[in-house]
Amino acid sequence: MSEVLELKNSLEFAKSLDEKDPLKNYRERFILPQHNGKDVVYFTGNSLGLQPKTTSSYIQQELDDWGKFGVEGHFLAKNPWMPYHEFLTDKMAKLVGAQPKEVVMMNQLTVNLHLLMVSFYRPTKQRYKILCEAKAFPSDQYALQSQIKFHGFDIDDALIEVHPREGEYTIREEDIFSAIEKNKDSLALIMIGGVNFFSGQVFDMKAITEAGHKAGAIVGFDLAHAAGNIKLHLHGWNVDFAAWCSYKYLNSGPGSVAGAFVHEKHLSNVDLPLFAGWWGHDKQTRFLMDKKFIPMQTAERWQMSNAPIFSMAACRASLDIFDEVGMDALIEKSKRLTAYLEFVIGEINKKKNNCLHIITPEKNRGCQISIVAHGYGKPLYNKLIENGVIPDWREPNVIRCAPVPLYNSFEDIHRFSEILISLL
Numbered sequence: 398m399s400e401v402l403e404l405k406n407s408l409e410f411a412k413s414l415d416e417k418d419p420l421k422n423y424r425e426r427f428i429l430p431q432h433n434g435k436d437v438v439y440f441t442g443n444s445l446g447l448q449p450k451t452t453s454s455y456i457q458q459e460l461d462d463w464g465k466f467g468v469e470g471h472f473l474a475k476n477p478w479m480p481y482h483e484f485l486t487d488k489m490a491k492l493v494g495a496q497p498k499e500v501v502m503m504n505q506l507t508v509n510l511h512l513l514m515v516s517f518y519r520p521t522k523q524r525y526k527i528l529c530e531a532k533a534f535p536s537d538q539y540a541l542q543s544q545i546k547f548h549g550f551d552i553d554d555a556l557i558e559v560h561p562r563e564g565e566y567t568i569r570e571e572d573i574f575s576a577i578e579k580n581k582d583s584l585a586l587i588m589i590g591g592v593n594f595f596s597g598q599v600f601d602m603k604a605i606t607e608a609g610h611k612a613g614a615i616v617g618f619d620l621a622h623a624a625g626n627i628k629l630h631l632h633g634w635n636v637d638f639a640a641w642c643s644y645k646y647l648n649s650g651p652g653s654v655a656g657a658f659v660h661e662k663h664l665s666n667v668d669l670p671l672f673a674g675w676w677g678h679d680k681q682t683r684f685l686m687d688k689k690f691i692p693m694q695t696a697e698r699w700q701m702s703n704a705p706i707f708s709m710a711a712c713r714a715s716l717d718i719f720d721e722v723g724m725d726a727l728i729e730k731s732k733r734l735t736a737y738l739e740f741v742i743g744e745i746n747k748k749k750n751n752c753l754h755i756i757t758p759e760k761n762r763g764c765q766i767s768i769v770a771h772g773y774g775k776p777l778y779n780k781l782i783e784n785g786v787i788p789d790w791r792e793p794n795v796i797r798c799a800p801v802p803l804y805n806s807f808e809d810i811h812r813f814s815e816i817l818i819s820l821l
């Protein structure tokens with residue numbers, strides 16, 4: 398990284414990087430929140446991605462067709478609602494490295510985790526444990542705990558959490574592997590966040606899947622912070638199932654429709670238990686409204702209800718942008734932006750007594766840097782907000798910054814550094 402050695406923390410230098418950025422024009426395609434008449438420095442795309450300017454016209458199209466056709470819009474709308482979810486499938490499958498038949502957009506993330514665990518967490522007296530990362534996102538913790546309880550097991554006994562070692566912030570993968578090995582006779586499921594929401598650590602999903610399978614367990618991932626952020630190969634990695642939301646890196650709007658993945662190898666098993674609804678029934682005969690459920694041979698089998706068209710329209714607007722750019726170009730820029738943010742924090746540290754400690758690993762990360770601000774608390778965050786920077790704050794003293802390649806600039810990072818240094 399000879400380029401890294403030449404980095405400078407100046408406005409001029411940041412602007413020169415923006416000038417050379419092949420994706421620089423994409424910022425224009427998004428609506429940036431304003432602060433005192435200027436774009437905010439938006440570093441929270443890992444929490445709620447920004448709105449593409451095209452989103453409203455995609456939604457308006459469906460509103461218009463609803464007005465024009467009423468129920469007939471299911472067939473006559475420009476984008477017929479009947480198969481609407483299918484319009485998202487190919488592009489989403491590409492983003493997560495899956496075959497189209499392995500992916501479906503439906504429901505919300507936590508709902509999908511539960512629906513998939515209905516099929517893939519089938520504990521027995523011998524094999525009933527779930528392994529996850531310590532301090533998983535709270536919703537995931539509640540989901541796992543309630544599944545264990547639902548099946549009549551004891552949470553303390555059945556839930557194995559792998560912790561960072563004393564004094565460390567990230568989890569050593571060797572500790573995950575030894576926990577798998579230690580519990581190999583009783584492990585039913587591994588369910589880990591592919592990218593940790595707090596530290597930004599990216600786990601080696603391929604190796605974890607392999608180790609899990611070797612131990613006889615099913616392996617699933619929560620990809621809330623991974624989809625649209627890092628390169629994924631769910632099919633190739635042989636992951637059993639996964640779920641993710643679309644409102645973080647995938648810019649599909651608050652509470653928008655979520656994704657689910659089921660590996661091809663499970664799709665031919667028509668006897669897999671699941672919670673069924675009419676949208677999972679074979680399409681050709683769905684409207685015969687017959688008593689017998691005929692499961693689809695794709696991930697669509699897990700759909701229960703008909704599709705939420707408006708949030709799917711928003712998701713579609715965003716996926717069209719992702720498809721145009723491609724993950725390779727995004728990741729290329731993501732790495733540069735994140736490296737620049739890391740550099741700038743190093744420069745601040747030189748002036749401010751090393752008060753900022755980056756806990757995100759240097760190698761295994763996406764576009765997120767989590768910083769412990771030693772000696773500072775929530776007032777620092779409030780001041781950042783007052784000055785037009787929107788990072789994310791986690792008690793007691795962690796600032797999470799996500800420089801998102803689609804709409805953040807090198808100039809954003811420089812502005813952030815100027816404001817932060819003035820507050821420290």
Ligand SMILES: *Cc1c(COP(=O)(O)O)cnc(C)c1O
Nearest residue numbers: 505506507534536594619621642
């Ligand atoms: C954001 C996030 C969620 C949120 O769940 P919803 O069902 O979409 O409300 C769950 N898990 C993880 C890991 C997340 O990052």
